[in-house]
Amino acid sequence: MCGIVGLLLKAPSLRPRLGEFMVPMLVGMTERGPDSAGMAVFSESLAEGRRKLSLYCAEPGFDWPRLERALLEFLGDASFETKANHCIVTTRAEEVKVRSWLAREYPPVHVLSVGRSIDLYKDLGLPSEVANRYGFARMGGTHLVGHTRMATESAVTPENAHPYTAGEDWCLVHNGSLANPGSLRRKLEKLGERFESDCDTEGACRYLHWRLSSGDDLETALEHAFRDFDGFFTFLMGTRDRLALVRDPFACKPAVVAETDEYVAIASEFRSLAHLPGIKHASVFEPKPAEVYAWSVQ
């Protein structure tokens, strides 16, 4: 079991309060996912040519200032924002340059996300603990994807927490389980996709990213996924300007959507939406199985 939450703010005036609305959504899904929690938050894009990398290191007391100095010296252009075990690096450097330097100099440091718009945090602990550790409530932005995890098929580790990412400004969270992640992985590794964990969800994330970057639109990519994924899923996906939601054809895992003129909010259960402003007058519906729902930032 896991919990998923998503929020897209249509009203620009609310965007500084994105995290404030989101934390009770995430905490509301604690019973569905007490092991670990994570959030991808999308805010206004950096200018073309610049990108952000969300880094993570599980070692307590990791010396981030030392990494920052060394990376700045190596890249010549970088700024840093460190929160607990995470650090967001903003730079004009190519992703591969940063990744290869980290692999050489700091093997325990993982790259959680890359893009012009996405920041990503995920860690072990109750959703409320993770939210406090990284100050989720103070974060602003246009939209976000969040997850609370109750592990069923791979270990409780930070890298197995959600969201998962692939490529730039793309992330996915999953409630459910896949029975064929191994065969998906073998197929994708032959095609050049590189895996970083042993969680079934990473297979789904990289599969969809592979289809999308091969030219499929989201609907076509998901048509293929319905055939190639053996298992249960509600997926919530985030891109630079969109949230998208899909449930498997058997609708084994729940989801509910509430929409007003000011926001679109998605959660596994209504109890994560009950605190939102204007919820009593929101249009509340249950997404149908095997149908793709998507909302864009205006």
Place this chain on the structure above:
Amino acid sequence: MVSAMKEAGRRVEFDLGRQAVRDLNQFLHGDLRGVTEVAVANPDGAHNIAVGLNAPVRVDIDGHAGYYAAGMNKEATVVVHGNAGPGLGENMMSGRVEVSGFASGGAGASAHGGLLVIRGDAGLRCGISLKGGDIVVGGDVGSFSAFMAQAGRMVVCGNAGDGLGDSLYEAVIYVRGEIRSLGADARIEPMTDEDIAAVGELLAAAQIDHPPEEFKRIASARSLYHWNADANQTY
């Protein structure tokens, strides 16, 4: 708990914004001392609201309920003025459960008796393994509804999804709209006078207005009742 309850004659109010579901349910399971109506405010999607009732009390839930609302109901009338999560009224024995909006998956599963009224749409597996209860759905039902339903009646005023009535026993389904596909051994049969009367009676009980003649009857062809050695895994 008692201090937070406002007793007005035989009516009691609970506010789940301040009180626990367990307090509400323990009150409903106890000696009601003449209380006939219980109003529940701020349900906010909580699970297990008004489960296991066993007395002729009316419970009005003002808002959306979470999983398993009014499960195992006996004698009581439980009305959700909002939407309901998975497992609404499952294993009902008698009484009445009603939701004004939609009900998620597995509504009325295994109900032995009573009437479940869903004014909006029902999700997947509505009335799965129905054992004698009646279900009236004002909107559509999702796929695999009435799977292995053994006894009871289901009236669907809208459309039905895939695999309706798969491996049906003696329950009967009435559908007014389109059926995306029937499950194994389910078939459409002619409406008899008894069927028209039954649909009319159930619609009247649910206070939903449609001419009963517009419904189709779906029942079991009973070809799965006996093992057919020649079928060779075709079903």
